[in-house]
Amino acid sequence: MANDGTVTAPDGSGRQVKVITAEDVVAYLAAHPDFFEKNPDLAAELALTPAAKGPGVIDMQQAILKRLRGEIDRLKSERIEIIANSKQNQLVQNRVQAAVISIIQAPTFEKMIHIVTRELPELLDVDFITLAIEANVDAPQRLPVEGVYVLAPGAIDMAVGENKQARLRSRIAGEDAFFGEIARFVQSDVLLRLRVSAGSPDGVMCFGSRNPEAFGPDMATELLFFLAKVLENTIRAWLDLPE
Numbered sequence: 001m002a003n004d005g006t007v008t009a010p011d012g013s014g015r016q017v018k019v020i021t022a023e024d025v026v027a028y029l030a031a032h033p034d035f036f037e038k039n040p041d042l043a044a045e046l047a048l049t050p051a052a053k054g055p056g057v058i059d060m061q062q063a064i065l066k067r068l069r070g071e072i073d074r075l076k077s078e079r080i081e082i083i084a085n086s087k088q089n090q091l092v093q094n095r096v097q098a099a100v101i102s103i104i105q106a107p108t109f110e111k112m113i114h115i116v117t118r119e120l121p122e123l124l125d126v127d128f129i130t131l132a133i134e135a136n137v138d139a140p141q142r143l144p145v146e147g148v149y150v151l152a153p154g155a156i157d158m159a160v161g162e163n164k165q166a167r168l169r170s171r172i173a174g175e176d177a178f179f180g181e182i183a184r185f186v187q188s189d190v191l192l193r194l195r196v197s198a199g200s201p202d203g204v205m206c207f208g209s210r211n212p213e214a215f216g217p218d219m220a221t222e223l224l225f226f227l228a229k230v231l232e233n234t235i236r237a238w239l240d241l242p243e
Contacts (some may be wrong), residue, residue: 037071041213095124095219096223100230109238116205116231117147128186128208131194132156132178134201156202160191161165166223167191170216178206187212192228197241 029035099120106112113131121129132149134156155177160167167190174186187206194203205228209215236243 008071019229037068051226053170084224092146092223098122099227103234107232109235112234112238113145113148113186124207126184126207127210128179128206130179130182130206130208131203133194133203136201137211149180150177151204153201156191156193160193160204166194166221167220168215171212172210175189178204179208182208185210188215190224192224194228194232195233196232196235196239197243200241 033131102110102115102119102123106115116131117129121127130147130149130177132151134151134153136153159178161173169190170188172186172188174183174189176183178189180187188209188211192205192207192209195204198201206223207215235241
C-alpha cells in the first residue's frame with residue numbers, strides 16, 4: 001500500500017484504488033446516521049454476529065436494532081392512523097352524498113325544509129341542523145316554519161364575518177338567533193352562509209352539537225361547502241330565483 005493509502009487494483013489494470021479504513025467507515029456513518037434505517041436488511045444481517053462487549057465498548061448492534069424497532073413502531077402507528085382517518089373520511093363522504101340525494105329528491109319545497117332540519121341531523125350524525133335567513137322589509141310576512149329562523153339585517157355578516165363563507169366554533173354557548181329554543185344545548189357549531197340569489201337576502205345553514213369539541217376552526221369544510229352549495233341551488237330552483 002502506498003503512503004497515500006492507495007493500492008494497485010488486483011484486476012491487472014494497474015490503476016490505483018483507495019483502501020477504505022475503519023476510520024473511513026466511522027466517518028461515513030457519523031455523517032449518515034440514518035444509513036442503517038435506509039438499509040435495514042444489512043443491519044439485521046450484522047446483528048446475527050454477537051457483539052463483542054467489554055469495558056468502554058458500545059453494543060452498536062443493539063443500539064441500531066433499538067432505533068430500527070422504534071422507527072418500525074412509529075411507521076405502524078402512522079399506518080393505523082392513516083387507515084382510521086381514511087375510513088372516517090369515507091364514512092363522512094357517504095353521509096354527505098346521502099344527504100345531497102335526500103335534498104334534491106324532495107317532492108316539495110316544504111318537504112325539503114323538513115328533510116334538512118329534521119332528517120339530516122340523524123343522517124349526518126349531528127345533533128341539530130337549522131336554517132336562518134335575514135329579514136327583508138320588502139318580503140311578505142310568512143308564518144313561522146319549524147327549524148327556520150328569521151334574522152335581523154346584517155346578522156350573518158356580524159356572526160360569520162363580512163364576505164366569509166363559514167364560522168366554526170368549539171366550546172361555545174349556542175345563540176338563540178340561529179338555534180331558537182335548542183340553543184341552550186349547543187356547545188359547538190358551524191354556520192354556513194347560503195347565497196341563494198343576488199336578489200334575495202343571505203341565509204345560513206346551522207349545525208349544532210352537544211359535544212363541545214364536535215366542531216372547531218381546524219375542521220375540514222370541503223364537504224360541508226359542497227352540501228351548502230347543493231342546498232343553495234335546490235332552494236333557487238324551487239323558488240324560481242335568478243342566480
